[in-house]
Amino acid sequence: MTFDPAILADYWPLFLQGAWLTVRICAVAFIVGYSIGILVALAALVPSRIVRALVGAYVGLLRSVPFIIILFLVYYGLPFAGIRFPAYVTGTLALALFASAYYAEIVRGAILSLPRGQFESARTVGMSPLQAMRHVVFPQILRGLVPPSVNMTLTMIKESAVLSSITVAELTYQSLVVQGNTFAPFEAFAAVTLIYWAITVVVARLAAILEARTGTAEREDVERNALAASFLTLEAPKRR
Amino acid sequence: MTPTPPATPLLSVSALRKSFRGTPVLKDVYLDVAKGEVVALIGPSGCGKSTLLRCLTWLDPPDDGFILIDGQPFGRALVGDTVRRQGRREIDRLRPKIGMVFQQLHLWPHLSALENVVRPQVVVLKRPREEAVARAQDLLAGLGLGGLEDRFPYALSGGQKQRAAIARALAMDPALMLFDEPTSALDPELVGGVLQLLRRLAGEGMTMVVVTHEIGFAAHVADRIAFMDGGRIVEDGPARQVMEAPADPRLAAFLDLIRSGRPAA
Ligand SMILES: Nc1ncnc2c1ncn2[C@@H]1O[C@H](COP(=O)(O)OP(=O)(O)OP(=O)(O)O)[C@@H](O)[C@H]1O
């Protein structure tokens, strides 16, 4: 067996189309999924027990089911409700729902990790809960949200390969097509590997830029890190 | 001069109750504070002082009882003879009237000192930004923070943070200021400055309720001392009288304890 780069020369437009669709699907799923995630995270913090129970069920269910099952549930379930979408829409929706549960947990955890007094002091001056979130809580947790969100987004990008099973012509689907046409599976999958890798590198870089720009909580970190450092070196932290 | 009729108190608390998981922490608290009056709230640790302040702002919703701010019901209103709990919006609308300075201050670390004072004015009172900035600069300068407007909280000393937090509360033009142990988080050499500041606010006619272990403040700045024990205000009277002739034996014991210089319980 020899590696035949000519296959890639012939089929690159297919790979390109697949990659482009994967990127678009993931971008939309990210935006929709993160929006749902933030709403779910906020709902998880309201006093109402009923709302919290519903939110708990939503997150718990989505996180305990393999993505391919979520996909099939949405794909075969929507027609029952009389809704017919093109496969790529259904797939994007399923991907967004899947990711939203994890994003919700990331956002909820970050909100809870902020000292309660921050939210409370915003409420005592008369801010509404949403205003307190917008002006006091979110600016402080934004930076910490980036790394776990990137992790989840990379996972989601990889899970998007499963959409090939409902005939969405994304990257993995195209590689299967090429492989079927050429009987050169190694070349096809090697090409796809490189493309997925390129996509994730770009996403990670964008995230790093974003993280550097959201420098809001940075200044307090300086203090915290100094404290942490002094513990690590076993020096007594200087009393302020 | 004609005698002035007794004005409605600025703050009127009646039969306030609060339990945490069935454990009563506030049991029937009554407290009236007249406009311009300074009340020192003292009492042993765990008697419910912080809880009372938190209930006064509805951060912890009281289980029962009424709060009137300048005659207006806050949180719960008596309509005819049914008790109506106010909605969140109604509660939020009155909140700026009560300035609260927490023991831990809770300045917002992502905002500069100036922005800590400006943001609530803009968001809550809908003040135009220039007006809010001008007001904040005035307040900060008046509190000795002139030139530090652009510092972030981490770069302020304990005493400066405290004054920034006070400025943030004052910027909302509160009718009443609540302080929870304003000196306990400070180094001893800063205590005098804060007490002086509170004295100045009192001199400017601000109505205040101050939880404190500073017996000097209670004696010299406060008009009245309210002594709390076991979730009730058990003695309440003119500062001098309470200090010099405590009627309740628990208060007498508490004052002895504090005067003996033991760490404030
Ligand atoms: N959120 C809460 N849940 C349960 N118990 C609470 C809560 N907050 C306060 N308590 C209890 O209520 C009692 C009164 O607490 P509070 O903080 O009001 O006391 P305090 O008078 O301010 O004391 P200190 O002088 O030590 O600050 C304590 O026994 C405390 O354990």
Ligand SMILES: [Mg+2]
């Ligand atoms: Mg307390």
